[in-house]
Amino acid sequence: MSADAASPPTTAAQQPARQLPPPTPESQPFWDACARHELHLQCCDACGRFWFPPSNRCQHCWSDRFSWQPVSGRGEIYSFTVFRRAYSPELADQLPYVVAVVELEEGPRMVTNIVGREPEAVRVGMSVEVTFTDIAEGAALHAFQPRNDPQAPASQAE
Amino acid sequence: MYQRTAAIVGVGQSDLGEIPGSTSIALMTDAAVAAVTDAGLAAPDIDGVIVRGPDDEYCFQQLLGERLGVNAAFSTSLDNGGASQALGVILASLAIEAGLATTVLCGYGRNAWSRTRRAGSRRARMNQATTRRVREFRDPFGYFGEPATHALGAQRHMAMYGTTKEQLGHIALAFREHAGRNPAAQMRAPLTMQDYLNGRPVADPFGVYDCSLRTDGAGAIVVTDIARARDLRHTPVVVRGFGSSNNLRGWIADDHMVHTAARASGERAYRIADVAPADIDTAQLYDCFTYMVLAQVEDYGFCDKGDGGGFVASGALALDGALPTNTAGGQLSEGHVEGMLQIVEAVRQLRHEHPAERQVPDARLALVSGHGGNTVCHSTLILERAA
Numbered sequence: 001m002s003a004d005a006a007s008p009p010t011t012a013a014q015q016p017a018r019q020l021p022p023p024t025p026e027s028q029p030f031w032d033a034c035a036r037h038e039l040h041l042q043c044c045d046a047c048g049r050f051w052f053p054p055s056n057r058c059q060h061c062w063s064d065r066f067s068w069q070p071v072s073g074r075g076e077i078y079s080f081t082v083f084r085r086a087y088s089p090e091l092a093d094q095l096p097y098v099v100a101v102v103e104l105e106e107g108p109r110m111v112t113n114i115v116g117r118e119p120e121a122v123r124v125g126m127s128v129e130v131t132f133t134d135i136a137e138g139a140a141l142h143a144f145q146p147r148n149d150p151q152a153p154a155s156q157a158e
Numbered sequence: 159m160y161q162r163t164a165a166i167v168g169v170g171q172s173d174l175g176e177i178p179g180s181t182s183i184a185l186m187t188d189a190a191v192a193a194v195t196d197a198g199l200a201a202p203d204i205d206g207v208i209v210r211g212p213d214d215e216y217c218f219q220q221l222l223g224e225r226l227g228v229n230a231a232f233s234t235s236l237d238n239g240g241a242s243q244a245l246g247v248i249l250a251s252l253a254i255e256a257g258l259a260t261t262v263l264c265g266y267g268r269n270a271w272s273r274t275r276r277a278g279s280r281r282a283r284m285n286q287a288t289t290r291r292v293r294e295f296r297d298p299f300g301y302f303g304e305p306a307t308h309a310l311g312a313q314r315h316m317a318m319y320g321t322t323k324e325q326l327g328h329i330a331l332a333f334r335e336h337a338g339r340n341p342a343a344q345m346r347a348p349l350t351m352q353d354y355l356n357g358r359p360v361a362d363p364f365g366v367y368d369c370s371l372r373t374d375g376a377g378a379i380v381v382t383d384i385a386r387a388r389d390l391r392h393t394p395v396v397v398r399g400f401g402s403s404n405n406l407r408g409w410i411a412d413d414h415m416v417h418t419a420a421r422a423s424g425e426r427a428y429r430i431a432d433v434a435p436a437d438i439d440t441a442q443l444y445d446c447f448t449y450m451v452l453a454q455v456e457d458y459g460f461c462d463k464g465d466g467g468g469f470v471a472s473g474a475l476a477l478d479g480a481l482p483t484n485t486a487g488g489q490l491s492e493g494h495v496e497g498m499l500q501i502v503e504a505v506r507q508l509r510h511e512h513p514a515e516r517q518v519p520d521a522r523l524a525l526v527s528g529h530g531g532n533t534v535c536h537s538t539l540i541l542e543r544a545a
Contacts, residue, residue, distance in 0.1 A: 018298065019298075020294075020298055021294045021297065021298065023294070024294070027294060053294075053295050078314065078410070079310040079311070079313045079314035079317070079415065080310070080313055081306050081309035081310055081313055081361045081362050081363075081364075082361070082362035083300055083302070083306075083361055083362075084359040084362075085358070085359065085360070087300075087302040087303075088300065088302065091300045094300065097300055099299055099300060099301045099306055099361075101310060101410045109410050109411065110295065111295055111296050111299055111301055111410070112299060113299050113300070119362075123317070124313065124314055124317035124318075125317070135298075141298055141299065
């Protein structure tokens with residue numbers, strides 16, 4: 001791609017596609033589950049607790065025995081920020097977009113996007129549930145959307 | 159326990175700003191020569207080198223030793239990001255007290271502006287940025303860099319305590335006012351609250367004036383033992399105490415983005431120095447973003463947690479305020495040299511060498527902070543003008 005400052009502005013048609021960095025052996029099961037629109041995290045066989053991001057041992061008790069398990073997909077917004085400029089061309093058609101840290105009911109926090117609500121209505125502490133954004137064939141990102149009834153069980157995400 | 163036997167005897171800096179063609183090691187060399195010369199010393203006097211350069215330049219201390227003609231009893235490069243520079247002074251003080259070295263050169267240099275502007279276009283800058291480490295669980299979500307990280311902290315602080323954008327603005331305005339008095343500063347034009355609020359958005363709640371500068375620059379200091387220091391040309395500045403704290407579980411873990419590592423680092427430093435927040439005459443705080451100053455004035459006990467907004471809006475950070483802070487302009491306006499110039503400025507204030515319009519009257523104790531390393535590493539120095 002030309003680095004010439006005189007190039008015309010990027011249009012939607014020319015906009016490069018969003019993509020995942022190459023998964024690592026540790027993270028492959030996470031992204032495989034996302035592609036199926038399921039949120040799976042590592043769960044410790046010894047102490048039963050979850051952790052994120054992926055690691056070769058339990059963050060809590062250091063056991064190296066774990067399995068990938070589905071989680072509720074429910075949580076709340078711990079904090080967030082709004083981007084109104086595209087610092088990377090593949091995000092140009094997303095503007096403005098919300099980047100948030102969501103704390104899951106199971107404990108782990110994760111960086112994600114908040115969708116389904118205008119940025120001005122997003123609040124710290126808001127109850128959210130997982131959804132997925134397909135970005136390419138076989139690749140999806142987890143995102144979260146506000147829950148209409150925070151007391152009810154999560155709708156079947158996807 | 160540390161016996162308070164180390165003292166800073168020389169300070170120096172390179173040119174600062176947008177210096178096309180500059181290299182990190184040349185800037186570092188200029189600052190090192192200035193600091194050693196300021197101390198009235200020469201290459202044979204230096205037997206310790208603790209520095210930091212860009213993350214992609216291996217063994218920066220060796221590159222510097224080669225240029226200066228210095229072999230060292232003790233040397234290393236540091237990897238705690240913006241906390242490294244204060245940490246370097248801690249390590250130098252411990253090495254001197256332990257007898258590992260007698261006179262240590264500490265410094266930081268980086269051609270931060272030049273390395274991102276080689277082709278002179280925005281696109282070139284973005285391509286250059288691809289050399290950064292790809293973060294698998296951040297980048298795909300459009301989470302770009304340190305502004306987003308600190309914005310998350312600011313937004314949570316606002317939600318918890320009602321802190322406002324205007325209160326953050328008072329930090330940017332205070333430091334710009336100080337930079338206006340500093341001929342070496344990168345950004346000296348007056349800044350109004352309206353200018354601040356109209357700054358182009360970066361990552362809510364931050365606009366461009368909440369973010370530190372991109373600077374080609376370097377700073378350096380010389381540390382030796384207090385006995386040697388008394389024979390040199392300047393009033394020694396004693397390293398009275400120090401602390402560090404590193405929330406390695408991460409910025410988004412626990413309550414780290416609001417109660418930062420500055421709190422525990424500061425508590426250790428106050429204990430070792432045997433002083434209290436009220437004793438501090440001037441603070442030189444790591445200001446990568448306005449919010450970090452707000453968090454630190456609380457974490458260092460200059461006000462209660464949650465009261466930082468009111469504290470900074472009261473004018474406390476001004477030269478005649480309750481806590482004159484970043485009196486050379488800080489990284490928001492003087493130049494971003496990863497905390498090194500905070501140390502340099504503290505020494506100049508404690509030596510009483512500024513003209514009256516820049517001098518904190520009778521400054522005796524300064525607190526200096528460093529913050530970085532994926533936003534969780536923190537180091538603190540408490541420096542004192544020798545009696």
